[in-house]
Amino acid sequence: MIGYIRTSLLPAMLTAVLVLTACGARNQSPSAAGGRGADDLTKEDLADYSTVMEAVQALRPIWLHERTPLLLSPRSGTESASPVWIYWDGTRLGDPSYLNRITTSEISRVVHYDARTASLRWGMNHENGVIYLVPVMGSVAPVIK
Secondary structure, three states: OHHHHHHHHHHHHHHHHHHHHHHHHHOOOOOOOOOOOOOEEEHHHHOOOOEHHHHHHHHOHHHHOOOOOOOOOOOOOOOOOOOOEEEEOOEEEEOHHHHHHOEHHHEEEEEEEOHHHHHHHHOOOOOOOEEEEEEOOOOOOOOOO
16 A cells, blocks of 8 residues: 555656756746846946947847737737837836947946836836846936936
8 A cells, every 4th residue: 555655646746846846947047047148238248339229239139129019018009019118227218219328338237128027027018128227336327318
């Protein structure tokens, strides 16, 4: 009887261990996993460019592409989707044109959030995601005119 219980539980236990291991590996950040993420640019990546826009266009142009609002927007196709929003250390600057005004020397990291993550973090109207700029220590936010 005991041998039967052990052999019948063994496949279930192995399945549970494999599922938990897979979930743990998926939730690791790129830096914790030892790799580089497609959703961020570091100071080293930005070093060869003068503005953040130049760096993003060269290294991650997909971040700037606007998607159609068919399923992601509460407007469901009646209006155009909102642009990719640019945030500077928690403050929304505006559309991607602001990336032309910011030099790479002011930024330590650029992070891209997809539409789902951006909407969860900042609320509705982020159908095309967010480009989040992490400034270097002591850097002052750009003046918006």
